[in-house]
Amino acid sequence: MKSKIPILDLKEQTRAIDAEVLAAFQNVILGGMFIKGPEVKQFQEEFSAWVGASHAVGVANGTDALVLALRALDIGPGDEVVTTPFSFIATAECISLVGARPVFADIRPDTFNIDPARVAEKITPRTKAVIGVHLYGNPCDATALRALCDKHKIAFIEDCAQAAGASLGGRRVGSFGDFGCFSFFPSKNLGAFGDAGAVTAQREEHAVKIAVLADHGSRERYHHDHVGTNSRLDTLQAAVLRIKLPRVDGWNERRRAIAARYTKNLSGSGLITPYELPDYRHVYHQYTLRVPRYRDALHAALNSDGVTAVVYYPISLHLQKVYLPLACERGSFPSAETAQDEVLSLPMYPELSDAQVDHISELCIAHYRALQARGAGVAG
Ligand SMILES: Cc1ncc(COP(=O)(O)O)c(C=O)c1O
Structure with a gap:
């Protein structure tokens, strides 16, 4: 099999819903309510x-979702927010953007997610919140983080950007924190046709504050x-998200089946496959x-064979x-530092075929064995 396999391909998924999306777009266009149209409220409820x-309050993107959550809690200069050092930059950027100080707490080596025991060590009288990230779609220990935050009477914010539909103990992420911050960037498990995001909240006054801040600080x-901003979810994006939402669980099931196939194929290879905690x-x-010793060499070999693998994230x-x-x-x-040197993400999207998964797995095993045999590692 010589065809190239990208890390992500959205075309097939989009083709499957294009007639529905075009009809919904026509409806929005003819209705003329491009901002604050009825689809936004409907999506928020759904x-x-x-x-x-x-x-749930629709916002312009996942970064704004995080910033707005911190702002709704009046977190700012002089305050500290504890979070993971191993995530996309937006997780820490939001803390800096409100003038507070990010304080990092190390991750668990098995799940790549923030370790509640390390978080506990970082809490000081200046700590106002903890941001837990459900990295790669794998829930962090939201139950322990919630309990820790309750004990210290500080807020718990979930960064759910990568984890729409994930759950622990049968409860979906975004329902544990004072706020759940979602990104609907097109590549996400629930992706819009442009930038989009949402904040979930448990308390009505919190949801109202997010909506007010996202609309120029204005209730009337x-x-x-x-002092607010312009960070509304636009109507066309809400229309797309309404079409995709009922399909996400099915797409996630297919992602899980692909993951199970990769894991079975790669067992015994020496490559360390993702770790799922029971009930997560x-x-x-x-x-x-996790690729011990030969990550960069395996990355290069896969890419030269037409399989796009990506390092999320090379620098903590x-x-x-x-x-x-x-x-x-x-x-x-x-x-976090070991993770940055060892992680390698393989192609993953619901439309990937079993044959493609098997082909990628075979390449991984063959290259990794060859690298081990040659002892051609970068690390010593
Ligand atoms: C963990 C995490 N948090 C926040 C964001 C920010 O989301 P957005 O790109 O919609 O601003 C992302 C986006 O990739 C992310 O992966």
């Missing part, structure tokens, strides 16, 4: 019911009580291997240039 949260037109439903936004947040002023040296968060 999404909160799906997540199992009391409220031309009356502004807060990982939705495989990414299928991420505490080692990013922007966070050098926090003075976290290499060695501060050993589990």
Whole structure:
């Protein structure tokens, strides 16, 4: 099989719903309510019911979702927010954007998710919130983080950007935190046709505050009580999300079946496959291997064979240039640093065929064996 396999291909999924989307677009276009159209409210109701949260507010993107959650809690200069060093930059960026200080707590080596025991060590009188990320679609220990935050009377925010539909103990992510922050960037498990996001909330006053802040601090037109911003979910994106939402569980099931096939194929290869805790439903936004010693060489070999593998993320947040002023040296968060050197994500999308999964698995095994035989590692 010589054809190229990308890390993600949205074309087939889009083709399957294009007639429905075009009809919905025509409806919005002819209705003329491009901002605050009825689809936005309908999506918010459907999404909160799906997540199992009391409220959902559509916003412009996942980064704004996080910023708005922190702002709704009045977190700002002088405050600290504890989060993971191993995530997309937006997880820490939102803390800096409100003027607070990100404080990192290391991850569990098996799940790549923040370790509640390490979080507990970082809580000080200045800590106002903890942001837990459900990385790659695998839930972090939201139950333990919720209990820890309750004990210290601080807020718990879930970064659900990569984990729409994931659950633990039968409860979906986004229903544990004071806020659940979702991104509907097109590549996500629930993806719009552009930038989009949502914040789920348990308390009505929290949901109202998010909606007000996202609409120029205004509850009533031309009356502004807060410094807000323009971060509304637009009607066309809400229309797409309404069409996709009922399909996400089915797509996630297919992602799980693909993951199970990769894991079975790769067992005994020496490559470390993703770890699912009992009663956790990982939705495989990414299928991420840990590749001891030969990660970069395997990455290059797969890419040269036409299989796009990607390193999410090559530099932990505490080692990013922007966070050098926090003075976290290499060695501060050993589990995150090992992860950045070893992770490799394989192609993952519901339309990937079993034959493609088998082909990718065979390439991984063949290349990894050859690399081991040659001892051609980068690390010693
Ligand atoms: C973990 C995480 N948080 C936040 C975001 C930000 O979402 P957006 O790109 O919609 O702003 C992303 C997006 O990739 C993400 O992966």
